[in-house]
Amino acid sequence: MRIRLYGLALLVLLSTAACVSPTASTATTPASPSPSLPPSPSASRAPAPAKVARPWRSGDPQLGAQVLWYAYPGETDASVRTDALRVVNHMVGTHMNAISVTFPFTTTGPTANRVAASAGTPSVRHLGMLLDTAAAAGLRITVRPLLDEKTLLAKDPLAWRGSLAPTDRAAWFRSYEAFLAPYLTLAARHHASTFVLGVELTSLEDDPRWHSLTAAARRSFPGELSYDANWDDYVSRHVPVPVDHLGVDAYFPLAGLGDDASVAQIAAGWQRWLDRKGTGKLPRIVLSEVGIIAEDGAYRHPAAWTGGGKPNPTVQKRWFEAACRVARDRDMAGLYWWNLDFHADPGAGTPPGSLTSFLGRPAESVITSCFRTWPR
Numbered sequence: 317m318r319i320r321l322y323g324l325a326l327l328v329l330l331s332t333a334a335c336v337s338p339t340a341s342t343a344t345t346p347a348s349p350s351p352s353l354p355p356s357p358s359a360s361r362a363p364a365p366a367k368v369a370r371p372w373r374s375g376d377p378q379l380g381a382q383v384l385w386y387a388y389p390g391e392t393d394a395s396v397r398t399d400a401l402r403v404v405n406h407m408v409g410t411h412m413n414a415i416s417v418t419f420p421f422t423t424t425g426p427t428a429n430r431v432a433a434s435a436g437t438p439s440v441r442h443l444g445m446l447l448d449t450a451a452a453a454g455l456r457i458t459v460r461p462l463l464d465e466k467t468l469l470a471k472d473p474l475a476w477r478g479s480l481a482p483t484d485r486a487a488w489f490r491s492y493e494a495f496l497a498p499y500l501t502l503a504a505r506h507h508a509s510t511f512v513l514g515v516e517l518t519s520l521e522d523d524p525r526w527h528s529l530t531a532a533a534r535r536s537f538p539g540e541l542s543y544d545a546n547w548d549d550y551v552s553r554h555v556p557v558p559v560d561h562l563g564v565d566a567y568f569p570l571a572g573l574g575d576d577a578s579v580a581q582i583a584a585g586w587q588r589w590l591d592r593k594g595t596g597k598l599p600r601i602v603l604s605e606v607g608i609i610a611e612d613g614a615y616r617h618p619a620a621w622t623g624g625g626k627p628n629p630t631v632q633k634r635w636f637e638a639a640c641r642v643a644r645d646r647d648m649a650g651l652y653w654w655n656l657d658f659h660a661d662p663g664a665g666t667p668p669g670s671l672t673s674f675l676g677r678p679a680e681s682v683i684t685s686c687f688r689t690w691p692r
Contacts, residue, residue: 365401366408368454370692372509377643378456378602378650379687380414381407385446385658386436387419396442399658400449406662408453410680411687415450416458416512416604416652417443421495423463425471429484430491434464440502446658447506458652459503460512460544461496478518478546489525493532500536510540512604513559518549526557544604551592561649563604566639567619575612575631582615582638583645590646597647607654608635609671610679621672633678640686653683 372378383403407415422434443459450457468475482488496513503511513533514520533541544563545555555562570577570585590598608618610632612625618635636653643651653674660667665676674680 363401365404365449365453368408368413369411370413371454372413372456376413376692377648377690378414378458378652379690380412380416380455380458380650381653381683382416382418382460382605382655383407383446383658384655385417385419385438385443387438387442388659389435391438391442393442393445396438396445397449400446402661402663403656403658404446404449404453404455407455407656410684412455412683413687414456414458414650414652416460416510417446417450418460418462418655419443420464421461422467423480424467426468426475426479427481427483429482429487431463431488431495432491433495436464440498443499444502444506447502447508451507456510457503457506457508458510458512458542459499459508460515461499462515463517476516478516478549480517480519485520485523485525488520489523489529493529496529496533497536500533503539504537508537508539510542510561511537512542512544512563514557515544515604516546516549516565518546521545521549521555521557530558542602542604547589551589561600561602563602563652565605566603567605567608569617569619570615573615575615575628577615577634579634579637579641582634583641585615586638586642587645590642599647599649601646601648602650602652603639603643603648604652605654606636606639606651607672607674608632610674610677611671627671629677629679632674633682636674636679636682636686640682640690644686644690651686 404415419438420434420436421431423431447457447459463477465476468477500511511533513530530541540561541559542561542563543555543557543559544565546565547567549555550562550564568586568589570582573581573585608614608631609621609623610627610629611623612628612631613623614620614625614631615635617623639651656662657673660673660675662675666673674683
């Protein structure tokens with residue numbers, strides 16, 4: 317989701333990544349405009365989730381994961397409640413105190429002037445069920461719409477969400493504001509603390525229309541507004557989107573490191589990247605995405621989710637250890653791992669053939685240890 321591409325070969329790989337990429341995903345098709353908000357569903361029929369031992373309080377770090385939800389045909393209230401309970405219980409069991417719910421929307425191409433819900437966008441009703449389950453568990457909640465890149469790549473293999481070039485920017489922002497409206501109301505109704513107004517929309521960040529979009533969002537949502545910047549965008553310049561806090565999708569390439577690199581070497585590489593922005597503590601910055609494929613060669617291109625190398629869970633484990641070390645050293649506001657698939661069964665471990673998941677791998681034990689021992 318953060319992908320600043322390195323050469324045509326990597327671009328081609330990412331364009332075929334489909335469901336296993338944080339920037340590419342399951343098939344999406346243009347759909348009708350954003351749905352209207354239905355009444356809040358009752359949670360009384362769902363079993364109670366496990367409870368967070370220490371719910372998040374102001375000043376605490378946000379310790380969580382991005383729960384990625386692509387809807388599929390035939391999802392029912394019952395199946396959503398089952399999946400929500402399963403993923404929330406797993407998060408509580410790994411000492412998380414926060415959840416960020418990422419879901420897709422779409423556009424028809426890089427120069428299009430409108431956005432919309434897609435076939436993969438969960439219904440507002442179903443999203444509310446997950447948020448209610450998370451709130452019942454005591455998790456801090458973030459709501460995070462993400463522009464799916466599949467339609468962009470179909471038009472241009474070099475395109476990504478950070479290179480949008482609508483022919484009528486005013487029309488694009490009007491469409492985007494209309495799309496966000498029911499989800500902002502949803503977030504307010506279902507106890508969310510943060511709403512992410514945009515993710516990696518690099519080419520549009522300098523547009524003054526963010527001010528009116530932010531003002532409209534504040535009329536619907538009383539909580540914190542955030543924006544998640546791509547890693548290279550963050551370190552190279554001021555990100556001018558007028559929000560309360562900034563997240564960083566942190567996929568810093570460490571080209572000089574081999575697969576046997578130590579955690580200390582990886583952490584030092586992260587620190588060098590962050591030092592380009594500034595040294596010292598970063599108490600207002602959230603690492604909004606941290607992830608890497610469990611494969612040889614991944615340190616050189618951590619944003620690539622198919623590489624063809626040899627499986628290597630230790631690469632993923634050490635990357636997670638280094639990220640935890642850096643986030644704690646810099647006193648960051650939080651860290652969210654990429655990602656937990658909403659439909660996956662955490663108890664079953666990594667889905668067959670997947671190199672992207674951390675479920676059941678050594679990296680998952682790192683998450684538990686990192687969050688259990690994080691100073692609060």
